[in-house]
Every structure is written in C-alpha cells, then in structure tokens.
Amino acid sequence: MFGRRTLLAAAAALALTIPLAGTGAHAQQPPVRIALIGPMSGTGAFEGQLGLEGAQAMVAVINAKGGVAGGRKIELLTYDDKGSPEDGVSAAKRAMEQDNVDMIVGGWFSAVALSMKEVTRDKIITVMTSSQHPKVTEEGHKYLFRLNATSAMMSEFYSKAICERIKPKSIAFMNVNDDWGRLELDNYTKLLTGCGIEVKGHEFYNRTDTDFTTALTKLKSLNADAIYVAAINTSQGATIYRQIKQTGYRGKVIASAGNMNPKLVELSGNALEQVYSASPFTEDGSAPSLKPWLEQYRKSYKNEPSFIAALGAQAVQTLAFGVEAAGGDPRAYDKIAAALKSQEVPTVMGTLRFSDKGQANQAIHLVQIQKKQIVSVRD
Amino acid sequence: MDFTVFAQQIANGLVNGMAYVLIATGLTLVFGVLRIVNFAHGEFYMLGAYITYFVGTLLGLDYIAAAAISAVVVAGLGIAANRLIFWPLRRDHEFTILLSSLGLALLIANGGELLFGADPKYVESPFADEVLDIGTVTLTQQRVLVFAAAVVALIAVYLFIRYSRFGKMMRATAQNPNGAALTGINIKLVHAYTFALACGLAALSGALVGPTVMIFPTIGNWAVLKGFIVVIMGGLGSVTGALFAGLLLGVIESLGGGYISLGFMEAIGYAMIIAVLLWRPHGLFSTARGLR
Known part of the structure; x- marks a missing residue:
C-alpha cells in the first residue's frame, strides 16, 4: 500500500499541476x-x-x-x-x-x-x-x-439508589442467561441483601426467547415487592415489560442500568411508566x-x-x-x-477521566420514565 | 403444588401451542399435498406480522381489518412464490426444492431488514393489554383471541379440505399427483391455492401473535423452527397431527419451563422430536402417504 509520504507527495504533485486549484494556498x-x-x-x-x-x-x-x-x-x-x-x-x-x-x-x-x-x-x-x-x-x-x-460500577451506583430511593421490601430477578445477566444477579443479590431487601428468587431467560409468560408467571407467584429486569436486547426488554403488566403483576418494576433507550420506551407502551433505571446519558x-x-x-x-x-x-x-x-x-x-x-x-x-488501564469514569444518573420520557431524577 | 400457577402455566402453554399449530398447519399442508419442504414458511409469518403493522400504522386501519388484509396479501405472495420458484422446480430433486426454499427464506429475511429496518416494531392491538380473569387464570384478550381465532381458522381449513371441491382436489393430488392429473384435476391450480392457504395461515398467525411480542425481520427463524418441530412430531402432512403435537409442545414447554428450568425450554422441543422419531418414526399421527 502507499505510505502517507507517497500520498502526500502525490497530493503535492497534483497541487503543482493544477496551479489555480483553491485559494487557500495549502494542500x-x-x-x-x-x-x-x-x-x-x-x-x-x-x-x-x-x-x-x-x-x-x-x-x-x-x-x-x-x-x-x-x-x-x-x-x-x-x-x-x-x-x-x-x-x-x-x-x-x-x-x-x-x-x-x-x-x-x-x-x-x-x-x-x-x-x-x-x-x-x-x-x-x-x-x-x-x-x-x-x-x-x-x-x-x-x-x-x-x-x-463496568457492570460493577453501574451496580454500585444503582443498588444505592434502589436501597435509598425505590425501597422495595423484597425483589425478584428476571435476567438474561449470559455472562452479564449472571454477573448482574450476583452483584445485586449481594448489594441489595446488604441493605435489607429480601431476594425472593430469580429466573434466567434465553437470548433467543420471544415469549416470557412462563417465567413471569413463576416470578409473579413469588409475590415480590419489585421485579428487577436485566435485559440488553431492546425487543426482548420491551416484550418482558409489557408481559409483566399483562400477567397482572402490580408491584414495582426496576430496569437494569445502562439499558434504557427511547425505542424501548416507545415499544413498551405504558408498561414502563414510573419505572426507574440508571444511565450515563440524559438529554438534559x-x-x-x-x-x-x-x-x-x-x-x-x-x-x-x-x-x-x-x-x-x-x-x-x-x-x-x-x-x-x-x-x-x-x-x-x-x-x-x-x-x-x-x-x-x-x-x-x-x-x-481514563484510568491507567483505559477505563473511563463515566458519570451515572438515576433516571425514571415519566409520560414516556426518560428524565433524570435529581435530588 | 400451587394450583393457580399450574393452571396459569397450562393456559400459557395452550395459547403458545395454538400459535404453533397455526404455523405448522400451513407447513404440513404444503408438504402433504405438494411434497415440498418449505423453509421460507417462517418468513411468511414475519411478513404477516409486518404487513399488519404497516397497514395499521400507514393506512390507519384497525387491527382486525389489518390482520385480514395481511393474510390476503401474504396469500397472494405465496401464490407468487409458488409461480416463480416452486412450480418451475416441481420436477427437480427434492433437495433442489429444499435449498431453493432456504434461499427464498434468506432473501425475504434480509430484504425485510433492508425494507422495514432492523429496529424492532410493535403491532398495536386494542386487545393486547386488556387483562381477562378466567377463574384464577389471567390472560390478555389478545391471547384469548390467538386461541379462538386459531380454532375458527383450523375448523374452516378442516371443513374446506374435507368437503369442498378444491379440498377434494387437494387430497387427490396428495394421494397421487399423476393420477389426479389424469382425472382432469388442474394440478397447477392445486399448487397455487395450497400455497395461498398455507401462506395465508402463516400470515394470520403472525398477525395474531404479533401484538403479544415484538417483531423484527428475523422472527421467521423462530416460527419455522417451531413449525418443523410440530410437523415432525405430528407426522409430515398430518393436519390433526399438527394440532395435537402443537398443543402438546406448547403445554410441555410451559410446564417444563415452569417446573424444571427455563434453560431447558428450547431443548424440550428437540428432545420430543428424538423421542417421537425413535418411537414412531413417521410422527405421532402418520399412517401412510397422503393428507389427513
């Protein structure tokens, strides 16, 4: 391939052959x-x-x-x-x-x-x-x-918000069955138990599932105060949030950190109203x-x-x-x-600010869905 | 064991199973009558859901009308697919036809991604979020509709095949295409409306299941997979077989997922295929060649 020097030379040669090209003088x-x-x-x-x-x-x-x-x-x-x-x-x-x-x-x-x-x-x-x-x-x-x-940074921030602001007495998890979903369960079980929230159980769904009624029927029967949903994929997430409401569950719903987006809100209809999440991005x-x-x-x-x-x-x-x-x-x-x-x-x-290992210290905000808008919750 | 949860899981399973039946019926018809293994069947399911979505959002028609239009349009597309691909290849080797159908599936799925966009969409239905309490069981109206509409459609298909002139022609073609042609049956016509019927049913299931989940251009993979599991279990070409196998698969998945592990839900279908093929290699309801 041509090196940059050859390219520059070519560009210079080109500039010489077309003396009238441009008025800015430099190539x-x-x-x-x-x-x-x-x-x-x-x-x-x-x-x-x-x-x-x-x-x-x-x-x-x-x-x-x-x-x-x-x-x-x-x-x-x-x-x-x-x-x-x-x-x-x-x-x-x-x-x-x-x-x-x-x-x-x-x-x-x-x-x-x-x-x-x-x-x-x-x-x-x-x-x-x-x-x-x-x-x-x-x-x-x-x-x-x-x-x-990282998921650890997210969960450290978000678990505090769950313990101090959302305050459910008990919680059940609906997590995707992969590295991240399992890590989420471990992190939050530890962190939320630490502040006195009872963990009533969990379900892992598959990344290819399209229907979640079976899992949600089980989770609903646990009668937890809140259901935590760890879903990355927008289409699966939207189906889960809708189906949680459709199974007749009336408790709180908590959406995993970093996975809230306008498309998800649009697809989920009213199912995401008042639902909390955490996100580094807010439009305001x-x-x-x-x-x-x-x-x-x-x-x-x-x-x-x-x-x-x-x-x-x-x-x-x-x-x-x-x-x-x-x-x-x-x-x-x-x-x-x-x-x-x-x-x-x-x-x-x-x-x-990047650490020596190249990890950014992304600031995270607590957000909530209000009237189908993702708004940041500030104290 | 908590009876409420048990009854709920059975109800979930029956609804899911009925959707499988609707998908599988078209697949088994095309195989039973025309001896075609159509891998593109799931894509017609996808098109059914998308056309319902677009008719609803762009033309502003209500959900029921959109679903009906979508079934008719996709039936027409089925006729076109038959005319362009399956009819000209009818004398070729089965593998040629099978691979062509796979090609068609990829074409429609990727074309869908270009045309409709990769973002997931949601088919609006007035019944989607309305909850019905039947005893201790909670179902949305949409899920009840999936079940009820499927029952009506299947009865109609059954009566059509059993008693109508066209249905008799289909059965004759299934038994012996050459013999049927000799008695003056227009085989080309049988091809066309078998495809129309099969693709229309696929589209109907897409339109019905659409509002219970999100749709995206590759949902056809899921549909054709479930369809094949049901068809193989029920016996290739058997409509009654598809009915029982579909409901069975739905209920067993839901109970297996509910009481053993969700991780096994996918595996249950495949395990059932192996068990059925070992025990009854031609499927649960298969006796001999032909349409039943």
Whole structure:
C-alpha cells in the first residue's frame, strides 16, 4: 500500500499541476481514518445502527468546524461484526491490514470486545464502547480504552439508589442467561441483601426467547415487592415489560442500568411508566458539546438520541481529543494514549477521566420514565 | 403444588401451542399435498406480522381489518412464490426444492431488514393489554383471541379440505399427483391455492401473535423452527397431527419451563422430536402417504 509520504507527495504533485486549484494556498490534509466496527446486521443490528448514527453525527459536527488539529477531517469507515466475536476479529484485521485505518471504535458487546482486543492489542488505538464486562480493560493493554461503566460500577451506583430511593421490601430477578445477566444477579443479590431487601428468587431467560409468560408467571407467584429486569436486547426488554403488566403483576418494576433507550420506551407502551433505571446519558445534561450533537443527530436521523448513540459520539470525541493532543498525528499512539490517560476529555456525557488501564469514569444518573420520557431524577 | 400457577402455566402453554399449530398447519399442508419442504414458511409469518403493522400504522386501519388484509396479501405472495420458484422446480430433486426454499427464506429475511429496518416494531392491538380473569387464570384478550381465532381458522381449513371441491382436489393430488392429473384435476391450480392457504395461515398467525411480542425481520427463524418441530412430531402432512403435537409442545414447554428450568425450554422441543422419531418414526399421527 502507499505510505502517507507517497500520498502526500502525490497530493503535492497534483497541487503543482493544477496551479489555480483553491485559494487557500495549502494542500488539503489527509483525513483521520477511524474504523467503526459494530453489529450492523443480526439481532444487535438496531443497537449497531444507533451507535453508528451517533458517531456519524459527531463526525459531522467536528468536520463542520474544520476537523481536528488544524484542518484534518475525520473519515468514518464502517464494518459489520454481526455481534459475533469471530466476525469482530476479522473486521478488525481487515480494518488494520487492508484498509490501513488510523484508529478503531468497537466493542458494543462484551463477547466481541473480549476477543477483538487481542487482535488490536498494543498495535492501534482502540476505543471499546458499550461493553460492560470488567475483563475488557482489566488486563491493561497499552492503547485500549473503554467508555461504558463496568457492570460493577453501574451496580454500585444503582443498588444505592434502589436501597435509598425505590425501597422495595423484597425483589425478584428476571435476567438474561449470559455472562452479564449472571454477573448482574450476583452483584445485586449481594448489594441489595446488604441493605435489607429480601431476594425472593430469580429466573434466567434465553437470548433467543420471544415469549416470557412462563417465567413471569413463576416470578409473579413469588409475590415480590419489585421485579428487577436485566435485559440488553431492546425487543426482548420491551416484550418482558409489557408481559409483566399483562400477567397482572402490580408491584414495582426496576430496569437494569445502562439499558434504557427511547425505542424501548416507545415499544413498551405504558408498561414502563414510573419505572426507574440508571444511565450515563440524559438529554438534559450540561456538557457544552451535547447541544450541537443533539441538533445534528435530530437533523440527520429519525431515531431519538439514545445512550448507545451518545457512546458513538463519545468515542469519536475521545479519539479526536487524542489526535489533537498529540499534535495532529493519528499514528502517534504513545502520545495519544498518554494524553488520554492524563487529561480530562470533554464529551457529550460530561468530562471523562481514563484510568491507567483505559477505563473511563463515566458519570451515572438515576433516571425514571415519566409520560414516556426518560428524565433524570435529581435530588 | 400451587394450583393457580399450574393452571396459569397450562393456559400459557395452550395459547403458545395454538400459535404453533397455526404455523405448522400451513407447513404440513404444503408438504402433504405438494411434497415440498418449505423453509421460507417462517418468513411468511414475519411478513404477516409486518404487513399488519404497516397497514395499521400507514393506512390507519384497525387491527382486525389489518390482520385480514395481511393474510390476503401474504396469500397472494405465496401464490407468487409458488409461480416463480416452486412450480418451475416441481420436477427437480427434492433437495433442489429444499435449498431453493432456504434461499427464498434468506432473501425475504434480509430484504425485510433492508425494507422495514432492523429496529424492532410493535403491532398495536386494542386487545393486547386488556387483562381477562378466567377463574384464577389471567390472560390478555389478545391471547384469548390467538386461541379462538386459531380454532375458527383450523375448523374452516378442516371443513374446506374435507368437503369442498378444491379440498377434494387437494387430497387427490396428495394421494397421487399423476393420477389426479389424469382425472382432469388442474394440478397447477392445486399448487397455487395450497400455497395461498398455507401462506395465508402463516400470515394470520403472525398477525395474531404479533401484538403479544415484538417483531423484527428475523422472527421467521423462530416460527419455522417451531413449525418443523410440530410437523415432525405430528407426522409430515398430518393436519390433526399438527394440532395435537402443537398443543402438546406448547403445554410441555410451559410446564417444563415452569417446573424444571427455563434453560431447558428450547431443548424440550428437540428432545420430543428424538423421542417421537425413535418411537414412531413417521410422527405421532402418520399412517401412510397422503393428507389427513
């Protein structure tokens, strides 16, 4: 492939042959090329689409202001990981080896992030987005960053809110049967028992289930004060919330942290009214970059702005910040990593600080569904 | 054992089972009459749910009208699929037909993702959230409707096959296509309306089950899988077999999920297939070739 130097030479030669081209005198700088690897097809396709939209809207905002580091535009290349680790790995290889991208955004699902990080390990700046599994950043790769709070960080915050604000006397769990769903059950059983809430039981449903009446009939018969639902997938979540009401359950419903989005609210009808969740993203946040992004997003897409979309935007902002701090070279990986780990990164969801292992300290807010809107609950 | 929970699980199982029966009936008809294993059957279920959704939201028609229109439209699509794919291939090897149907399934599912979008949708129905208390059992009106409409549709299909002229032609074709053709039966016509009937039933089940869950372009996989489990258990080509096997599968899944473990719910269907095939290799209700 052509190196950047050859490309620059070619661009210079081109500029010489067309003496009248442009009035700006200096040649256009090459763009910063970012690979966005996400589930563009399969069951996670909707989440992938939201993430991509969020990232594209942020790219548009940054490019409209002239790009990064004095005029370098950002170019986003999209790859489909189909929500599967194998496809995630091959997409990352394609992005690095064939398309020679500068940086990577990926890791919407934990399983994909966990295997993809071994391919990108210490080779290229990689930002993992929505995956919550603690192991993604635990092993501390040089160039790896993760935006979402880990499930431990989420549960620490959310369990406090459940104990102090929602205050059910007893609780039952409806969790998806995977690593994350089981981890959630362990975390919350420990944390909620700790503040005196009785755990009456749990059900694990399968990731392929479409009907949940059997499980919910069992949970209803436990007569718990509240049912906690741990569902990532929007379509399964919406069915569960509706069916909880349809089984005639009249207790409180608590939605897992980080999985509340406008589509879920729309699909669930009235079933989510007054339901609590925790989310790093709220539309009424105060970050300066939030408003232009929201405007751009609403202008370009028909979906409502969501946490997943905000993560896409945040990933682009993080990388742009890194390039800026490294003086405009997207390949100065050591400089970029050092800058991201030592400075505060302003994003749509507030200021991020990355740990030495690349884990962001995402601020989390308690939210509630009121009149089909996700609003933040402030004290 | 808590009787209320037990009765509730049986009711859940019967409703789910009836939806399986509706899906499986079309599948078994196409096999019984035309000897075609149609892997695209689930996609017609998906189309049924989506067309109900779009007729409801875009044209603003009420749910019942939307469901009826969707069944008719998908019946028409079934005729088109037959005319374009299955009829021209009728003399080819069974595997060619089977693989073509698999191709059609992928085409419709991925086309659906492009056309309808990947985001899940919800089919609005006025009956979806209205709860009915029947004794100690709680069901939504929609779930009662799934059961009742399926019973009506199945009785209609039964009477149609048993007593109508077209039904007799179908049965004759099932027994011996060449013999039927010799007596002057228009086999091409039998092909067309068997597909119309099967796809219409699939669409009807999609339209009925739609408001109890969320719909997305790949729900056809689920439908065709359940359909095949039921058809194999009941005996390929047996409508009565599909009825009993479907209800049985629904109830056993629900009791197994309720009293043993939800993790086993999926496995129960497959375990039942193995048990049935070992014990009665042609299915529970199969006796010989033909439509029953």
